[in-house]
Amino acid sequence: MKKKRVIKPVVIVWTVIVVCFLLFPFFVMISTMLKPGSEVYVSPPYWIPKKIALSNFIEMWTQHPFARFFLNSFIIAAGTTILTTVLCVPAAYAVSRFRFFGQKLLLYMYLVVQMFSPIIVVIALFKIISRLHMLDTYLGLILVNTVFTLSFVTWMLAGYFKSIPVDIEEAALIDGCTRVQTILKIMIPIAAPGLVTTTIYSFIASWNEFMFALTLVQSVKKSPLTLGLYNFVGRYTTQWEFLTAAAFLAIIPIIVLFLLIEKELVAGIVGGAVKG
Amino acid sequence: MANMRVLQPRRKGHFWTTESKLAFLFLLPATIYLLAFMIYPILNVIIMSTYQTSKMAKMLKFTGFTNYWNLFQRKDFWQVMLRSIYWTGLAVAVKTVFGMVIALLLNVKYTGRKVARTLIIIPWASSIPISSLLWTWVYHPEFGLLNYTLKVTGIWKNPPVWLGAPASAFFSVIWVDIWIGIPFMTLVFLAGMQSISQDLYEAAEVDGANALKRFIYVTLPGLRDVLLIATLLSTLWTFNDFNTIYIITEGGPANSTHILITYIYENTFHFLKWNYGAVMAVITFIILSIIAWIYSRVYFRRET
Numbered sequence: 025m026k027k028k029r030v031i032k033p034v035v036i037v038w039t040v041i042v043v044c045f046l047l048f049p050f051f052v053m054i055s056t057m058l059k060p061g062s063e064v065y066v067s068p069p070y071w072i073p074k075k076i077a078l079s080n081f082i083e084m085w086t087q088h089p090f091a092r093f094f095l096n097s098f099i100i101a102a103g104t105t106i107l108t109t110v111l112c113v114p115a116a117y118a119v120s121r122f123r124f125f126g127q128k129l130l131l132y133m134y135l136v137v138q139m140f141s142p143i144i145v146v147i148a149l150f151k152i153i154s155r156l157h158m159l160d161t162y163l164g165l166i167l168v169n170t171v172f173t174l175s176f177v178t179w180m181l182a183g184y185f186k187s188i189p190v191d192i193e194e195a196a197l198i199d200g201c202t203r204v205q206t207i208l209k210i211m212i213p214i215a216a217p218g219l220v221t222t223t224i225y226s227f228i229a230s231w232n233e234f235m236f237a238l239t240l241v242q243s244v245k246k247s248p249l250t251l252g253l254y255n256f257v258g259r260y261t262t263q264w265e266f267l268t269a270a271a272f273l274a275i276i277p278i279i280v281l282f283l284l285i286e287k288e289l290v291a292g293i294v295g296g297a298v299k300g
Numbered sequence: 301m302a303n304m305r306v307l308q309p310r311r312k313g314h315f316w317t318t319e320s321k322l323a324f325l326f327l328l329p330a331t332i333y334l335l336a337f338m339i340y341p342i343l344n345v346i347i348m349s350t351y352q353t354s355k356m357a358k359m360l361k362f363t364g365f366t367n368y369w370n371l372f373q374r375k376d377f378w379q380v381m382l383r384s385i386y387w388t389g390l391a392v393a394v395k396t397v398f399g400m401v402i403a404l405l406l407n408v409k410y411t412g413r414k415v416a417r418t419l420i421i422i423p424w425a426s427s428i429p430i431s432s433l434l435w436t437w438v439y440h441p442e443f444g445l446l447n448y449t450l451k452v453t454g455i456w457k458n459p460p461v462w463l464g465a466p467a468s469a470f471f472s473v474i475w476v477d478i479w480i481g482i483p484f485m486t487l488v489f490l491a492g493m494q495s496i497s498q499d500l501y502e503a504a505e506v507d508g509a510n511a512l513k514r515f516i517y518v519t520l521p522g523l524r525d526v527l528l529i530a531t532l533l534s535t536l537w538t539f540n541d542f543n544t545i546y547i548i549t550e551g552g553p554a555n556s557t558h559i560l561i562t563y564i565y566e567n568t569f570h571f572l573k574w575n576y577g578a579v580m581a582v583i584t585f586i587i588l589s590i591i592a593w594i595y596s597r598v599y600f601r602r603e604t
Contacts, residue, residue, distance in 0.1 A: 031408065032408065032410055035405050035408045035410070036410060036412075038405055039405050039406070039416045040416075042402055042405065042420070043416060043419045043420060046419075046420060046422070046423055046479065046482070046483075047419060047422060047423075048438065048446070049431065049434045049435055049438045050422065050426075050434075051445075052434065052437065052438050052444075052445045052446075053434050053437075055445065056437065064443065065443055066443070067442045067443060068448050068451075069443050069444070069445055069448050070448070071445065071449075110329075111329050111330045111333055112330060114325075114326035114327070114329065114330070115326060115327050115329070115330035115331070117326055118322075118323040118324075118326035118327045119327070121323075122319055122320065122322070122323035122326075123320075124319075124320040124323045124324065125320065130327070130331070132596060133334070134334075135592075135595075135596045135599065136589070136592045136593070136596060137334065137338055139536050139588060139591070139592040139595065140338070140585070140588055140592070141539075141540040141542070141561060141584060141588060142542075143540070143542060143561045143564050143565060143581060143584060144341075144342060144345065144581050144584055144585045144588070145337070145338060145341035145342060145345070146565075146568075147341075147345055147348070147357075147564075147568050147574065147577055147578060147581055148340070148341030148342070148344035148345050148348070149337065149341050150357075150569075151344070151357055152337075152340075152341065167337065168337065170333070170337075171333070171334070171337040171338050174330060174333060174334060175334070178330060203322060231427065232427040232428060232429065232430075234428070234429040234542075234543050234546075234547070235542050235543070235546075235565070238546075239569060249427075249430070250427065250429040250430065253429070253430060253433055254429065254433065254547060257433055257436065264437050264443075267433065267437070268434070268437070271430050271433065271434055274427060274430055275426045275427050275430055275431075278425065278426065278427055279422055279425040279426055282421075282424075282425035283418060283421065283425060286421060286425070286487070290484070290487050290488060290491065293533065294488055294491075294526065294529050294530065294533075
C-alpha cells in the first residue's frame with residue numbers, strides 16, 4: 025500500500041509530460057492562430073501573443089476561399105456518408121442474417137479490401153473517373169471515397185445486426201411484417217447507435233481524405249479542406265495565421281466526433297482480441 | 301435453435317431458396333460497387349503493368365514482364381523498397397513501445413485519468429493531412445516554435461533545419477507518422493490490460509514478484525493477441541502512409557523520404573510513367589495482401 029502512494033504522483037507527472045509532448049503541434053496551432061500577422065513572422069518567435077488577433081478568423085473566412093473549402097468538404101463527406109449507408113445496410117443485414125453460398129468468401133473479401141491502400145487503385149480510378157467525365161466534380165470524389173468506407177462499414181454494421189436477437193425479428197415476421205419492414209421498423213431502430221457510429225466514421229474518413237482529392241480535383245472551387253489547405257501552403261507565401269485558424273476550425277468538429285465513436289471503432293478494428 | 305431454422309433455412313439441395321435470393325438481392329448493390337471500383341481497378345492496374353504506356357495513360361503495346369525487369373534493374377527502386385521496410389519496421393517498433401508505456405501510465409487509477417486518456421487520443425482523432433501541415437509549420441527553421449522551445453529550454457542548443465537535410469527530414473517525417481500511430485496502440489493495449497484479471501496480479505504479488513516481473517509474466521502474456529493484431533494493423537497502416545510524407549516533404553530532399561507508396565504516386569502523376577506506377581502498385585498489392593491475409597486469419601480465429 026505504501027508503495028502505491030509513491031507511484032501515483034510519479035505517474036501523474038509523467039502523464040502530464042506525455043500529454044504536453046503529444047499535443048505540442050496543437051499548442052503551436054493555437055499560439056499562431058491568435059497572433060496578428062506581424063507577430064507570426066518574428067525571429068526568434070514566442071509562444072504568448074502580445075495582441076490577440078481574433079480577426080484572423082474573420083479575414084480567413086471572408087478574404088480567402090476557406091468557406092468554400094468547408095462547404096466542399098461538407099458536401100463530399102455528407103454524400104459519401106449517405107451513399108455508404110444506403111449500400112451497406114442491406115449488405116450488412118444479408119451478411120448477418122442469411123446463410124448463403126459463398127458467404128465466407130464474401131466476408132473475407134470485405135475484410136481484406138478494407139486494408140488495401142488507395143494507391144493500388146488510384147491509378148485506375150483516375151482513368152475511370154476521367155472517362156466518366158467526373159474529374160473535378162463532387163460526385164466523382166463521393167463515388168471514390170465510398171469505396172474505402174464501404175467494406176469497413178458493412179463489417180461493423182453486420183456486427184451490430186448480429187447482436188440483435190433473432191426472436192424479435194421473428195415475432196414481427198410471424199405477425200405479418202415483410203422482410204423489408206422488419207429491417208426498417210425493427211432492425212434499424214435497435215441498431216441505431218451502431219448506425220450512428222458508422223455514419224460518423226464515414227463522415228470523418230471522407231472529411232480527412234487527401235490522396236483522391238489531390239488526384240481528381242483540380243480547381244479551387246471544388247477543393248475539399250485537406251486539398252485546399254495543402255495548396256494554400258504551396259501556392260502563396262503561406263499566411264500561417266490564417267492557415268492555423270482554418271486548421272483549428274477544420275479539426276475541432278472531427279476530433280469531437282471521433283471521440284464519440286472511439287471505443288466502438290477500436291472494438292471493430294481489433295475484433296475479439298480485446299475481450300479474449 | 302428452433303428459431304434459427306426459420307430465419308436461416310439451409311436445406312440440402314435447395315440452393316436457390318427465397319431466402320438466399322433475398323440475400324443476394326441485398327448484397328448486390330454493395331458487391332457490384334466493390335467489383336466496379338475496387339476489383340476492376342486492381343485488375344486494370346495488373347494489366348497496365350504489362351503494357352508500354354503513353355503519357356496520357358494509353359496502353360500502347362503488350363510487353364509481358366519487361367516493365368518488371370526494367371524496374372528491378374533500377375537502383376532507385378531498391379532504395380525506396382529498402383526504405384519502405386525500415387520506415388515500417390522502425391515506426392511500428394517505436395509506436396509499440398510508446399503505446400505500451402503510455403498504456404501502463406494510464407492503467408494506474410487516479411482522478412483525471414479519463415481526461416488524460418482523451419487528450420492522448422487527439423493526435424489520432426485529428427485529420428492526418430491537416431496535422432501534417434501543422435507539423436511543417438512546427439518544424440519551420442526560422443519561425444517554428446519547436447526549435448525555439450528546444451533552444452530556450454536548453455534541450456538542444458543547436459537544433460537542425462529539420463526538413464532541410466536528408467537524415468533529419470527522414471526523422472522529422474517518420475516522427476509525425478509515429479505521433480499519429482501512438483494513440484491507437486495506447487488504446488488497444490489499455491483495453492487489453494484492463495481485461496486481464498486482477499487476481500493474477502495479486503497472486504503474483506503474493507508470490508513475491510516485483511513490478512517488472514509482474515509486467516513480464518502477467519501483463520505481456522495477457523496482451524499476446526492484442527499485441528499481435530495491433531502490430532499487424534500498424535504495420536499495414538505505416539507501410540501505407542502517404543499523407544505525412546507527401547504533405548511534409550513530397551519525398552525530398554533528394555528523394556530521401558520516399559517510400560514505395562509516395563514513389564508510386566510521383567512516378568504516375570508527376571513523371572507520367574504509368575507503367576512503372578502500375579508495376580509498383582502490383583508489388584504493393586501483393587505485399588498488402590500477405591499482411592491482410594495474416595490479419596484476417598488472426599481475426600477469424602478469435603471470432604469463432
